[in-house]
Amino acid sequence: MDAKLGHDAASMTAVLAAQKAAHLRDGAPSAEQRIDRIDRCIGLLIDHRKAIEDALNQDFGSRSREATTFTDIAGSIGPLKHARDHLKKWMRPEKRKTTPAILGLLGAKAEIQFQPKGVIGVISPWNFPINLTFAPLAGVLAAGNRAMIKPSEFTPATSALMAQMFGGVFSPEEIAVITGGPEVGQAFSELAFDHMIFTGATSIARHVMRAASQNLVPLTLELGGKSPVIIGPSADMGVAAARVMFGKTLNAGQICLAPDYVLTPSDTLDSFVAEAQGAVKKMFPTLKDNPDYTAIVAQRHYDRITGYVEDARAKGARIIELKPDDEDLSQQEHRKIAPTLIINPTDDMKVMQEEIFGPVLPVKTYGKLDEALAYINSHDRPLGLYYFGADQAEQDKVLNGTTSGGVTVNDVIMHVAQEDLPFGGVGPAGMGSYHGVDGFREFSHRKSVFSQIKKDIGPLQMLRPPYGAGIRKYLDGQMKR
Template identity: 40%
Template structure:
């Protein structure tokens, strides 16, 4: 296929959308059900392809994180779809006075979805389900870093969908930039902040609205009310999800200064218990490719050269890191300073930075000077300190005492803020993202609003609006304590 074929696919979807009009609820439910069936029927092939793309990635992890993770949300969408599709009538009593107001959730048209390599199936399937629920046609562009999984997905999609409903575009057809340059009615991207900027630039020529789900350096705060050992175990496990290659993983941990060494010992101990063997362990996930592997090691080398303390949970007798398998032992870094690359760059690997703090104000001030992350984590009580932290910091979401809770709850919006993204999805929020909320208003009055606004204005109207403006000025001045 070629770029011409890409444009033909887009045109086919656009023409079908225009010809058929908005699909009814039964059609949308059927499409979501077919998407779920495609994932489940193809699960073994998809998981095997992901393992080959990574080098080492257990099928059980891919099954949990990529195949079945969105199934409950899809069922929730199918159950609630008709309710979401009903027009909203904000002032029903206005009809008694001859006024009607309605807002209809209508599909946008053709939606493009660009996925990342870290959860390459989940993060195209979940937004695709939301786009289908909203009544759109969908084009998927999975990551070029997972070509085997992408090809399997493309083959499966052709069996479950006509290409004017949903189609998978591989890197052989178009690059991510070429895909993003299509005149979509909405473009959805999950990935790095830098790539997100490129996607937004590509979409700008068509004024395509963009949802960006990015990342950032997610902080975890261990409060003095937290159980230190439990917090260390949970944060350590969270850091190792997909070997740290997840946009929601904690990147840095703030620990009370008197407890740093105890926390680090507990963290390393929890990792050693979880991974008594790494070399040859098919449950220990590889870094995606050589470039990513070298980048993580370069961050550690830079931190070491500038005075940081680096400790690993490498099993005794194992020679790690290992370039051939691209495996890096769980690693904790302390003594980090602002001149280290580790202080600013998202790690995206099995490395956790630990900072000491005396007062929560230090944490708040530190985070206020840096880009807003996708998520923040608080380990401890819901007390005054937590509420102060919540009020004074920014992040896409806040999770307390565990990893990824907001992401797992499809009743909540999921998305970033600032450098960690724009827009949100999941559940009804995804339906809204991929819908245009189109208002309709009418009245049965004898007078015309247009005739009232259009000039020439009578002297009586001029006096009336002048008097009204002065009354409003006085009322507001009184509220402000002015004359």
């Protein structure tokens, strides 16, 4: 594929036109064609494993190779295999009942047919650039669509690698990768796709939604927000702290579903801090030169995160840096930030006002559970919510008393890994959902098809003038409560 493909509005428009023309020319692909496209994606991930690890390590400055394979590569192969193995079942028409029911008894049929939408635009982010390109593609391709992909400019080596990867096994009429900066991204979001999925910041999503509205392009928005952790009185604090800190240090907290702040009972605060310190020390005996601990992707993000900590410190918060070897991270080759707890922050601190997207964890205390729920409900609905505890009544109260995109009980983040559960946000955390069959449906047009009985018999004839006793009796029957 030409490396310059799609770098301006005119060439992007030409690629889109070519994909739409190919879709009309070839029609809906067969199950076998869809499986072949998905298999090619799986092959790309397996064959380019080391190149992907190298590119992400280069883009981040330092990124755990094992974490890359776990989250970006294996984490993409799973959804692709799931779609490949189930799409024949998903493609079957879904039977529905006729109205009135007697029509069904006489041979009429009502069903939903799943039709490819056409060309899907995919705008993927920098934090998991491979996974958040390939995982949506599982549903996009299973549904029989073609795709244009705009990866992030913040991970240029990985974006260039994806352009090379896809260009090697897909024609531009099937899948095209468009690289470039914000101007290219803006022009990409203005294209007349048949559907578009954007994964990224809520602030950018507003611009994407505004641009898509020009062509009334349907959207799936996968955003973020401040996902809370509620630690109940019945929680095993050792397990809770270990799992929370794993979620907070994976990819150095640069995850849309990372636990953003913790709410723990007042009398368990010291226990949480001690267990969190122990958990970090076990995972990361050192930080500075530890290849398992990921750096912050760019200097501006490093400055933003450290700015949150300094703002909280200046406003009186207690700051606890979890540096097991007490290393000096002020002089380092990479942009690593130690896991940092901010104890009982106040709402005037920036760290409580914006999504952190880094290894900094505010920890607030509460007296009664109602206080914790009230605090969560006084803010935007989050993408994820996490509850730790063994009290079923308390768990039910949390689930029924809050609204979030999804929930993981007694862990963090893991609901996103359940391929048979839809993944998506609510309100400022996003709209629409995908994964598994829900991804197939998200990227399909659900066409309603009604097939009338062939013979023009009595029940149909009475609907047409001249009206008589038959229709009056029928209408009188409909007037009952």
